[in-house]
């Protein structure tokens with residue numbers, strides 16, 4: 388099938404590459420000419436596992452990049468709209484990019500096409516797209532509008548696309564539904580799994596279920612899914628706070644409740660709250676569309692409130708661990724909103740770094756993929772960007788873990804301890820076991836678990852660390868006295 392994907396961001400680029408992987412002829416379109424030029428030159432503009440592999444495999448064969456929307460529309464049967472839908476100041480979704488694309492599509496249409504919403508949009512958007520098409524003179528029988536929401540997570544988006552739990556198609560005509568069924572047939576029939584280049588994480592993955600609904604239901608499925616997942620995260624963060632107050636361990640509580648098949652253990656990881664380009668914006672948009680429809684969805688307000696407070700509580704924890712913050716040298720591991728991506732949009736880590744800078748801290752930051760994007764949004768002064776976690780830790784007064792990168796969970800702890808001025812770690816992602824950290828000589832704080840306040844000084848090496856720390860305090864205070 389000839390498919391145009393409009394918008395080459397995190398969603399559009401992954402979708403385009405994956406459609407090509409399923410055997411379709413794809414034109415990936417973007418109005419950012421420099422991005423198209425980079426893609427044409429073989430560059431991969433985002434950090435996403437397996438994407439470079441798929442782009443290299445299909446570029447110039449099943450996948451081409453083009454800045455000309457009208458041309459792409461004329462050449463293709465199905466047009467996926469995957470442009471951004473950012474939040475407006477009022478919290479509603481800004482659909483101006485979607486409308487602009489719909490208008491251009493209307494000008495280009497010369498035969499029956501299916502226009503598919505892939506961007507996350509509020510309920511009724513498909514009706515608006517339909518109205519735009521009709522207002523611009525396209526006969527009703529020449530197009531259908533379908534909602535086909537994506538459930539990709541950044542960092543594992545390619546695998547999520549090729550091995551989904553479900554595919555949702557919101558179509559109000561059988562003609563459009565059957566075209567969409569055909570596009571996903573290699574997945575639903577399982578034929579892709581015998582020839583695919585991207586391996587599944589499990590042996591013999593099941594074929595995904597395909598659910599056909601009305602367009603409105605599909606639009607709501609997307610918003611409700613993200614809202615539910617965010618609710619799960621805020622719920623467990625609230626429970627984590629109670630665990631802290633009660634001296635219980637949220638890890639044990641999560642295991643206990645996650646064993647109930649009705650609840651499940653996924654998306655129950657407490658931490659410094661959710662971020663990213665989806666949950667924060669989608670919750671606001673869902674709450675606001677609910678309000679427009681006459682329902683005050685206050686649960687969502689509380690989910691957002693808990694998320695916001697979670698960052699503040701962590702900052703308070705940093706303060707209580709370090710007493711004063713001014714002139715403290717803080718190592719920060721992780722700037723991306725989650726591990727596996729270079730995306731820093733609505734990143735809790737970025738937010739915390741901004742707060743620490745305001746309090747006068749000197750930050751030594753490291754992220755495996757997001758340093759460049761972080762530099763675009765963080766102030767210049769007060770931050771040193773480091774080449775590794777160890778360089779960041781060097782002579783820092785404390786180390787903060789703010790993103791759940793896999794490599795941060797497997798650090799060489801004795802090396803880290805020797806590099807830090809004080810063996811203090813505040814882990815906003817619960818990557819380590821508190822008992823192990825205490826036995827390694829750290830003062831370790833995490834979320835929803837008992838704080839092990841004092842390192843157990845048991846060996847000569849531990850003693851040496853403490854002596855080093857004292858020496859370094861002495862030399863720094865004499866330096867401070869000399870310079871004043």
Ligand code: UGA
Pocket residue numbers: 507537538539540541542613616620653654655656657658659660661662663664665666724725726
């Ligand atoms: C999310 C959804 O998971 C996808 O299904 C959806 O397609 C996507 O939004 C979208 O609408 O485009 P994503 O934002 O990429 O995907 O990342 P998630 O893995 O969902 O994580 C979101 C945030 O929640 C991150 O900041 C993460 O660190 C946090 N999180 C996640 C937790 O704090 N705890 C958890 O247990 C899980």
